Amino acid sequence: MFRFTTQYPRPSSRMRRGQLTTPHGIIETPAFIFCATKAAIKGVPAHWLAELNTQIILANTYHLYIQPQSQTVKALGGLHQFMGWHGPMLTDSGGFQIFSLGHGSVGDEIKGKRLAGGRKQTLLKITEEGAAFRSYRDGTQHLLTPEASIQTQIDLGADLIVVFDECTPFHVERAYTEAAMERSHRWELRSLQEFQRQKVEHQALYGIVQGGIYPDLRQRSVNFVNSQPFFGHAIGGSLGGSREQMDEIVRLTACQLDPTRPIHLLGIGGLRDIFTHLEWGIDTFDCVHPTRIARHGGALYKRHPKEHINLKNSQYRQDPNPIESDCACPTCTRYTRGYLHHLIKADELIAATLITLHNIYFMNQMMIEIRKGIEENAVEVVRSRWIV
Amino acid sequence: MFRFTTQYPRPSSRMRRGQLTTPHGIIETPAFIFCATKAAIKGVPAHWLAELNTQIILANTYHLYIQPQSQTVKALGGLHQFMGWHGPMLTDSGGFQIFSLGHGSVGDEIKGKRLAGGRKQTLLKITEEGAAFRSYRDGTQHLLTPEASIQTQIDLGADLIVVFDECTPFHVERAYTEAAMERSHRWELRSLQEFQRQKVEHQALYGIVQGGIYPDLRQRSVNFVNSQPFFGHAIGGSLGGSREQMDEIVRLTACQLDPTRPIHLLGIGGLRDIFTHLEWGIDTFDCVHPTRIARHGGALYKRHPKEHINLKNSQYRQDPNPIESDCACPTCTRYTRGYLHHLIKADELIAATLITLHNIYFMNQMMIEIRKGIEENAVEVVRSRWIV
Numbered sequence: 131m132f133r134f135t136t137q138y139p140r141p142s143s144r145m146r147r148g149q150l151t152t153p154h155g156i157i158e159t160p161a162f163i164f165c166a167t168k169a170a171i172k173g174v175p176a177h178w179l180a181e182l183n184t185q186i187i188l189a190n191t192y193h194l195y196i197q198p199q200s201q202t203v204k205a206l207g208g209l210h211q212f213m214g215w216h217g218p219m220l221t222d223s224g225g226f227q228i229f230s231l232g233h234g235s236v237g238d239e240i241k242g243k244r245l246a247g248g249r250k251q252t253l254l255k256i257t258e259e260g261a262a263f264r265s266y267r268d269g270t271q272h273l274l275t276p277e278a279s280i281q282t283q284i285d286l287g288a289d290l291i292v293v294f295d296e297c298t299p300f301h302v303e304r305a306y307t308e309a310a311m312e313r314s315h316r317w318e319l320r321s322l323q324e325f326q327r328q329k330v331e332h333q334a335l336y337g338i339v340q341g342g343i344y345p346d347l348r349q350r351s352v353n354f355v356n357s358q359p360f361f362g363h364a365i366g367g368s369l370g371g372s373r374e375q376m377d378e379i380v381r382l383t384a385c386q387l388d389p390t391r392p393i394h395l396l397g398i399g400g401l402r403d404i405f406t407h408l409e410w411g412i413d414t415f416d417c418v419h420p421t422r423i424a425r426h427g428g429a430l431y432k433r434h435p436k437e438h439i440n441l442k443n444s445q446y447r448q449d450p451n452p453i454e455s456d457c458a459c460p461t462c463t464r465y466t467r468g469y470l471h472h473l474i475k476a477d478e479l480i481a482a483t484l485i486t487l488h489n490i491y492f493m494n495q496m497m498i499e500i501r502k503g504i505e506e507n508a509v510e511v512v513r514s515r516w517i518v
Numbered sequence: 519m520f521r522f523t524t525q526y527p528r529p530s531s532r533m534r535r536g537q538l539t540t541p542h543g544i545i546e547t548p549a550f551i552f553c554a555t556k557a558a559i560k561g562v563p564a565h566w567l568a569e570l571n572t573q574i575i576l577a578n579t580y581h582l583y584i585q586p587q588s589q590t591v592k593a594l595g596g597l598h599q600f601m602g603w604h605g606p607m608l609t610d611s612g613g614f615q616i617f618s619l620g621h622g623s624v625g626d627e628i629k630g631k632r633l634a635g636g637r638k639q640t641l642l643k644i645t646e647e648g649a650a651f652r653s654y655r656d657g658t659q660h661l662l663t664p665e666a667s668i669q670t671q672i673d674l675g676a677d678l679i680v681v682f683d684e685c686t687p688f689h690v691e692r693a694y695t696e697a698a699m700e701r702s703h704r705w706e707l708r709s710l711q712e713f714q715r716q717k718v719e720h721q722a723l724y725g726i727v728q729g730g731i732y733p734d735l736r737q738r739s740v741n742f743v744n745s746q747p748f749f750g751h752a753i754g755g756s757l758g759g760s761r762e763q764m765d766e767i768v769r770l771t772a773c774q775l776d777p778t779r780p781i782h783l784l785g786i787g788g789l790r791d792i793f794t795h796l797e798w799g800i801d802t803f804d805c806v807h808p809t810r811i812a813r814h815g816g817a818l819y820k821r822h823p824k825e826h827i828n829l830k831n832s833q834y835r836q837d838p839n840p841i842e843s844d845c846a847c848p849t850c851t852r853y854t855r856g857y858l859h860h861l862i863k864a865d866e867l868i869a870a871t872l873i874t875l876h877n878i879y880f881m882n883q884m885m886i887e888i889r890k891g892i893e894e895n896a897v898e899v900v901r902s903r904w905i906v
Contacts, residue, residue, distance in 0.1 A: 168864040169857075175868050177852050198835065198860040205836045206856045214852045447586065448593045464565050464602045468594045469557075472586040476556040479867055480563050 132289075132334040132361055134392045139507040144385060144411035147504040150392050152218040152289035153332045154210065157185050158501055159392065160408045162399065162493045163220060163416035168193045169203070169213040172421055173482040174490065176215040182459070182487065183494035188220040188416055189213075191282055192227035195274070196265050200285035208287030219288040220416075223279045223321070223338075226366075226396075228253055228261050229297045256296065258313065276320035284330055292336040292364055293321035300343070300368040307342040307368075314340050315354050322358060334361035336394060343370045345382050352386040362392040365412075369398075377406055384410035401430075401437045401496065405513045408500065420493050424485035427474050429453045430492040433518050441485065446471040459491035520677075520722040520749055522780045527895040532773060532799035535892040538780050540606040540677035541720045542598065545573050546889055547780065548796045550787065550881045551608055551804035556581045557591070557601040560809055561870040562878065564603040570847070570875060571882035576608040576804055577601075579670055580615035583662070584653050588673035596675030607676040608804075611667045611709070611726075614754075614784075616641055616649050617685045644684065646701065664708035672718055680724040680752055681709035688731070688756040695730040695756075702728050703742050710746060722749035724782060731758045733770050740774040750780040753800075757786075765794055772798035789818075789825045789884065793901045796888065808881050812873035815862045817841045818880040821906050829873065834859040847879035 133151040138144075148159035164171055164179075166187045171179065179187065189209055194200060206212045209219055231252045254262040260275030279294035295314035298307050318337055325335045337360035341347030355363050365383050369376040380395060384407070387393055392413045398404075399417025407415070420430060427442035431454060439453070449471070452462035461470075461484045473481035496516050503512035521539040526532075536547035552559055552567075554575045559567065567575065577597055582588060594600045597607055619640045642650040648663030667682035683702040686695050706725055713723045725748035729735030743751050753771050757764040768783060772795070775781050780801045786792075787805025795803070808818060815830035819842060827841070837859070840850035849858075849872045861869035884904050891900035 168860075168866060170861055170864070170866040170868050173867045173871075175848075175853075175872055177848065193864075197863055198856075202836055202856065202860070206838055206854055212854075212857055212860075214857070448590055450594055460563075460565065465563075466594055466600075468586075468590065469600055469602070472556075472590070472600075473558055475585055476558070476581075478556060478558040479561045479870060480558050482867060483561075483871065484563055 131331055134362070134390070136389070137505075139504055143409065144389065145409050145504060145509070146389075146411055146413070147501055148392065148413055150218075150413070152334070154216060154218045154289055155185075157218050157414070159413040160404070160497060160500055160504075161185050161414050162404070162420075162497050163188050163394075163414055164490060164493070165190070165416060165418045165421060166213065166215070167418070168197070169209060171486070171490070172425060173479075173486040174421075176213050178487070179215065179490070180217070182491045183498065184217070184490060185494070186218040186220065186414070187215060188222065189286065189288065190227060191221045191224035191279065191286065194286060195224055195272075195282055196267055200282045204285040204287070208285075210287065218290070220290040220394075221283045221286050221288040221292070222396075223292045223294040224274050224282065225261065225279070225294050226297050228263050228274060229299075231263070231266070258316070260294070260317075261296070276317040277324045280321050280324040280328070284328060284333065287333070289333060290336060290362065291325075291333050293318040293338055293360075295338045295340060295366060297366055298340065298342055298368060300371055302342075304342075304344060304347075307340075307344065308347055311340040311342075311347055311351055311367075314338070315351070318355070318358070322360070336360055336362040336364045338364045338366040338396075339383055339387070340367040341383075342368045343375060343379055345379070348379065348383045349386060352383060356386075356388045360391065362394060363387050364394040364396050366396045376403075380407050380412070381410050384412055387411075399493075401517045404496075404500070405509070405517060408504075408509075420489040421486050424489045425482045427481070427485065428489075429470075429485050430489045432456075432516050435518060437517065441467055441470045442474050444471075453485075453488050454492075457488065457492065457495075459488045461485065461488040461491075519719055522750070522778070524777070525893075527892055531797065532777065533797050533892060533897070534777075534799055534801070535889055536780065536801055538606075538801070540722070542604060542606045542677055543573075545606050545802070547801040548792070548885060548888055548892075549573050549802050550792070550808075550885050551576050551782075551802055552878060552881075553578070553804060553806045553809060554601065554603070555806070556585070557597060559874070559878070560813060561867075561874040562809075564601050566875070567603065567878070568605070570879045571886065572605070572878060573882070574606040574608065574802070575603060576610065577674065577676065578615060579609045579612035579667065579674065582674060583612055583660075583670055584655055588670045592673040592675070596673075598675065606678070608678040608782075609671050609674050609676040609680070610784075611680045611682040612662050612670065613649065613667065613682050614685050616651050616662060617687075619651070619654070646704070648682075648705075649684070664705040665712045668709050668712040668716070672716060672721065675721070677721060678724060678750065679713075679721050681706040681726055681748075683726045683728060683754060685754055686728065686730055686756060688759055690730075692730075692732060692735075695728075695732065696735055699728040699730075699735055699739055699755075702726070703739070706743070706746070710748070724748055724750040724752045726752045726754040726784075727771055727775070728755040729771075730756045731763060731767055733767075736767065736771045737774060740771060744774075744776045748779065750782060751775050752782040752784050754784045764791075768795050768800070769798050772800055775799075787881075789905045792884075792888070793897070793905060796892075796897075808877040809874050812877045813870045815869070815873065816877075817858075817873050818877045820844075820904050823906060825905065829855055829858045830862050832859075841873075841876050842880075845876065845880065845883075847876045849873070849876040849879075
């Protein structure tokens with residue numbers, strides 16, 4: 131039911147063009163995965179995603195575990211049926227959000243930022259058994275274990291699911307990172323055993339590489355996942371405090387991973403980052419970035435130093451041009467920057483919708499060109515068309 | 519460029535089936551006009567309206583006058599071009615909101631409710647010249663006159679535009695209602711003169727009937743608008759403190775209006791109200807109701823005492839049915855009540871979008887059946903299918 135095939139255009143490079151076959155369709159890789167956190171892309175109903183050339187989306191187990199709870203999603207036919215998206219889907223393990231809310235934002239940590247305090251700490255305790263946390267909705271206490279995470283992901287029913295691990299942030303000590311990694315490996319084994327015990331056939335399991343910014347820990351974690359019968363691998367945890375460090379950690383890690391399995395880079399989706407990391411064979415990327423910036427007026431833009439323009443700026447007030455004149459998305463073919471600026475100023479809901487439509491189409495279009503670029507051994511040409 | 523033709527199925531009744539020809543297309547009447555207050559239907563981009571069978575939408579001059587200002591809309595090609603809606607449009611005069619914010623909510627007043635205080639009063643002064651008010655955005659002072667309202671509506675460029683009048687609420691004295699009505703008539707004449715002076719050909723002007731709940735004042739106001747060369751007439755002002763009073767006032771008024779001109783009933787859009795008032799020849803209705811209740815979880819529902827169900831209710835948590843099983847809208851054909859309930863609970867933007875899609879389709883479908891019912895002299899059958 132699951133298959134991953136690859137073609138390499140350059141003998142000396144791990145960069146590759148792939149097909150990842152799932153029960154809900156084939157994902158042409160490299161691919162970008164959009165975040166439908168609570169079983170909804172913010173601002174865009176699922177039935178509008180296909181015309182944007184969307185291949186795959188993800189939902190977050192943690193959010194759905196709390197509301198509406200996985201039993202509800204299961205009772206309503208599983209995630210695909212529930213949200214009306216009939217293409218491939220991925221769920222994470224729930225761990226990222228638990229630890230993110232506990233340690234501070236891991237998302238920011240991955241990018242090397244320390245977070246200002248003030249966020250409510252909901253992580254209560256990490257034990258060998260799992261992670262105890264408090265619901266952000268009603269304060270009830272929960273224990274998420276590897277077995278519970280897998281069970282929840284089976285109830286949700288995404289095509290690609292991932293092991294339960296601890297996502298350690300940048301600012302902790304090496305000793306903590308190492309101990310957490312070892313515990314994560316034990317949790318990954320328990321996740322795998324639970325997955326095998328349930329004899330799931332329509333879902334495939336990804337192992338996660340931890341080890342933070344320490345090359346030797348990353349190597350041990352790579353050896354661990356390579357040695358286990360995971361369908362694919364995801365690179366998680368802290369990638370360092372600078373772009374250079376992140377590039378180096380991802381390169382070191384990706385280049386040692388079993389090349390016959392698909393590789394996912396968790397939570398990274400800047401345009402430059404995608405062009406950089408596909409070089410070492412990253413097959414899929416996910417990030418809230420394209421949909422999140424849209425809700426703040428940010429529209430992705432080719433060859434721009436910031437990779438986007440901000441339509442909130444008053445310079446766009448009477449601008450009769452679309453976001454991008456060469457873009458064929460539903461927004462650029464119909465609406466002007468001036469109108470989008472007005473919608474933002476007027477607090478209209480459809481401001482987010484229209485800019486998100488553009489950003490999703492933009493990302494998919496870039497990935498289409500990247501895949502063509504890989505096939506034709508001309509990724510540099512594509513790169514120079516999309517980023518500076 | 520403008521034409522209004524009618525067919526009467528019953529010799530003894532003013533109920534009619536019409537075609538209102540505008541530069542942006544023909545409106546089959548009776549028709550419902552959806553509110554795109556700030557040049558946007560809340561939650562639904564304009565390019566999705568046609569597949570919902572939408573014929574005509576309106577925008578509010580007051581809101582656009584303040585932001586982004588009519589010059590901006592004009593600079594970006596006028597309302598149709600600005601918001602990407604290429605069918606017929608109507609704008610109001612701006613008066614309703616000015617007086618509504620000054621007197622308390624006229625919308626509620628029309629329905630006979632007194633408003634709780636606390637809303638900032640922005641109406642500064644009404645003189646023979648016009649209405650002075652303060653912008654709710656930046657506190658700047660403005661004077662809206664009949665001439666300015668018409669000029670603004672010419673800049674906006676809707677097909678159907680209306681005279682500037684004072685919308686008096688229910689709770690004022692008869693003497694005030696009468697004096698305001700007389701002043702409104704003078705303002706309507708000035709509106710007409712400004713409209714004629716500018717030799718506008720691609721827009722048509724509606725006169726408004728005032729007179730509150732007083733039959734003799736309504737008759738005087740009807741005589742006034744009938745005697746002036748307006749293209750159409752709108753029934754405005756307070757319609758009383760009860761449904762019975764409203765029905766009677768609208769009936770008395772509509773039945774005296776020149777039957778060769780289209781008649782619009784301002785701000786009324788309940789299902790029962792539409793079936794009631796089309797009996798006396800109302801051709802178009804508008805109301806924020808279908809789109810507003812959607813943002814609070816309200817989905818229009820056939821033959822329901824409340825005319826809608828509230829998807830916020832926990833009874834829908836695991837409901838696998840669509841809002842209405844016989845509805846062919848984009849929402850009912852794809853999403854369950856359970857999913858919509860989840861989206862509301864999760865504060866997802868697309869909750870409003872999906873329910874609004876249903877409500878717009880619902881209203882258009884009802885109007886389609888009403889028109890067919892009039893043609894076939896079977897409105898009672900249609901009525902019994904839609905309301906109890």
